[in-house]
Amino acid sequence: MMPEYEYPLKSRQLHSFSEILKGYPEFAEHRRRWFDRVFFDVSDGKGLVPLSAHGWVNGGPRWLRMAIWTLGVMGSPKARPVFRALRHKIDRVPKDISQAQFEIPDMSDVRRELTSETA
Numbered sequence: 531m532m533p534e535y536e537y538p539l540k541s542r543q544l545h546s547f548s549e550i551l552k553g554y555p556e557f558a559e560h561r562r563r564w565f566d567r568v569f570f571d572v573s574d575g576k577g578l579v580p581l582s583a584h585g586w587v588n589g590g591p592r593w594l595r596m597a598i599w600t601l602g603v604m605g606s607p608k609a610r611p612v613f614r615a616l617r618h619k620i621d622r623v624p625k626d627i628s629q630a631q632f633e634i635p636d637m638s639d640v641r642r643e644l645t646s647e648t649a
Contacts, residue, residue: 541605541613548605551598564598565589 534542551564561567565581572584581590589595603609 536614537610538613538617541610544601544605544609544613545607546605548602551601563589 537545553564554562560580563582565586568581569578570581570584571578589598
C-alpha cells in the first residue's frame, strides 16, 4: 500500500482541498490565488472569466474566506495527527499484513449489485 493510505480518507481529501486553495507565489501573477484559477461564466457575453474578474480582490465574501481558511487549516499537515487519532480502528492500516482482515466478496453478490436488472 502507498504510505498516504496510512492517513484517513477525510484527512487526505482535506489535504487535497488545501493544496488546491492555497496560494502559489511561483505561478504567473494572474494564476497565484485560487480565485484566479477558478473560472465562471455569468452569461454576460464575456465567456469564462476568473472569479477575481468579478470583483473578488480579497477572495470573495468574508464567509467564503473563512471557509477557505478553515479548509486550509484542517487540510494542513499539522492537523493530520488529529484525524489519525480519531479514525475508527477498522480503518487503520495494520503494521503486520498477517493481522489484516481482508474479505474477498462473492462475485455473484458483486454482479448483482452492479447490474441494472431487478432482483
